[in-house]
Every structure is written in C-alpha cells, then in structure tokens.
Amino acid sequence: MHLIETRDLCHAYSTSVRDVLHNVNFIADERQRIAVLGPNGAGKSTLFRHFNGIIQPKSGSILVRGEPITKANLHEVRKFVGLVFQNPDDQVFSTTVEQDIAFGPYNLGLDADTVASRVDHVVSMLGLEELRSRAPHHLSGGEKKRVAIAGVLAMEPQVMVLDEPTAGLDPQGVKELFGFLNDLPTRCGVTVIYSTHQVELVPEMADVVYVMEKGEITGVGTPEEIFLQEDLLSRAHLELPALPRLIKSMQDHGIAIESAYTYRDAEAAFLKAFGKT
Numbered sequence: 001m002h003l004i005e006t007r008d009l010c011h012a013y014s015t016s017v018r019d020v021l022h023n024v025n026f027i028a029d030e031r032q033r034i035a036v037l038g039p040n041g042a043g044k045s046t047l048f049r050h051f052n053g054i055i056q057p058k059s060g061s062i063l064v065r066g067e068p069i070t071k072a073n074l075h076e077v078r079k080f081v082g083l084v085f086q087n088p089d090d091q092v093f094s095t096t097v098e099q100d101i102a103f104g105p106y107n108l109g110l111d112a113d114t115v116a117s118r119v120d121h122v123v124s125m126l127g128l129e130e131l132r133s134r135a136p137h138h139l140s141g142g143e144k145k146r147v148a149i150a151g152v153l154a155m156e157p158q159v160m161v162l163d164e165p166t167a168g169l170d171p172q173g174v175k176e177l178f179g180f181l182n183d184l185p186t187r188c189g190v191t192v193i194y195s196t197h198q199v200e201l202v203p204e205m206a207d208v209v210y211v212m213e214k215g216e217i218t219g220v221g222t223p224e225e226i227f228l229q230e231d232l233l234s235r236a237h238l239e240l241p242a243l244p245r246l247i248k249s250m251q252d253h254g255i256a257i258e259s260a261y262t263y264r265d266a267e268a269a270f271l272k273a274f275g276k277t
C-alpha cells in the first residue's frame, strides 16, 4: 500500500477553461524524498493541495494509505500529511513564533505538555531558539518560512509536502534547509515531497523526480534518469544541474570522464579522469 497515490487525477478550478491537472498518476512511499519539477503554472501546487484534502479531484482519485479522503477521515489525513504552503504568510499568523508553532499540535487535540515538548523539539531541530518570542509578522521571508515548516513538523506528519520551500531563502538558507529535509526520512521516518525551481540540489536530495508540464506528468524516475532526457528538460524549462552539465560538455569535447550527478560522484569522476586515483 502506498502512502499517497493518485490515479488519473484531473482537476479544474471553477474559472479554468481547461483541466489544470490531467490524468496525474503519482505515488509516494515510505521514507522517500520526492522532487516535483516543472515550469510556473504546471500544476505542482494544485497537485499538492489534493494530498491533504484542501481540494478534491474533478475525476480520478487520490488515496492516502489506500483510502480515499472523506469528510470522516479528513482530520486523520491532515495529521498524516502536513502541507507547507508556498507563501508562509498563508500559514504564519499567531502573536509569537512559539504560539504559531503550537497552533497545529493544539488543533490535533494534544495536551499542553505534549504540545510544549513538540514545540521545543522542532525549535531546536530548525535552530529557531532566537526567534521563539518574536512576532511572526516582523520576521524576514526566510525566517517565516522556517517557522511555517516548524509548525507543520510539530504535528509530526508521516508525509511532509513542501511547496517551493527554498523560494526566498539565501544560498546558505537553501543549503541548510535541504540538509535538514534530506535527513528527515532517516531521522524521523518521514516522506518528503517538495517542488522546486532550483535543480542544483535535486540529485543530492531526491530518490524520485516527477516532471510536470501543463498539468501532466511528463517524466518520472531517479535524478539520473530524468537529467539524461534533454528534450524532457527543455520542454519543462529545466536545466541540467551545473556539475553534470560540465561533465557532459567535457565528454562532448572528447575528454574521457564518467557521467556523474551528485557532488561526491562528480569529484570521484574528476579524480579518476585526471589520474588522481
């Protein structure tokens, strides 16, 4: 049984002239890191909103732990699948950061001690100690983003869905956040699904990559399988990350070097190509 599965999912907003999602088949399993890539308007956010029942399919289905989402299980589904919105202002609204993070766990009906210990835990996991008593509306965009993530994490979902989590973060913030998300499956047994326009870190940070274009899934596979398909990438306005791009250019110039996608593999490929191993 999959944690999340969509079958031929179609969606149209009331104002849409065409389907915004068309026959989308998507699967998320335990402890996976799944990247969803695609140009603006491809339908990534719309797909994510189905995962915890914010919107419903026009046709096709969405199953969470093998069950369709119904009014009766919506609360359980939202405990199981946590969604971090693209814009943290849609999520962060309490008087202090601490209260904001506590909001979700309180809504789950947890007692005050459990809520307090969950807040402490995520504050330390995300390094938010200095922000705890600050007013969220005075935080920078990147700080707000971390608070929004902490609020969802404090509900201890089994699946964390993050809509462009790195948008608005500085390079160090992107690196830290990806490092943090990368550890979640092994550290907490959580499945991480995220959309991003930053392909550079995807080879390091995804077991499975979905590519979307105009509401359809146009590619699915490992980062290596996806980044090998030049046509697929260009149609979806995606670039090959810098390291594999450099290696490919060297190969095109006749230099004998093995293809590599992650930093570690690329380093090994360079050392081997230049006789240093």
Ligand SMILES: Nc1ncnc2c1ncn2[C@@H]1O[C@H](COP(=O)(O)OP(=O)(O)OP(=O)(O)O)[C@@H](O)[C@H]1O
Pocket (backbone or CB within 6 Å): 013, 014, 015, 016, 020, 038, 039, 040, 041, 042, 043, 044, 045, 046, 047, 086
């Ligand atoms: N609430 C809505 N009502 C009507 N149309 C919508 C609504 N939300 C999104 N759309 C439309 O649905 C399409 C898909 O939008 P969506 O936000 O899902 O794409 P996305 O891939 O997440 O894009 P981005 O990378 O820009 O965030 C777009 O054409 C968008 O204009």
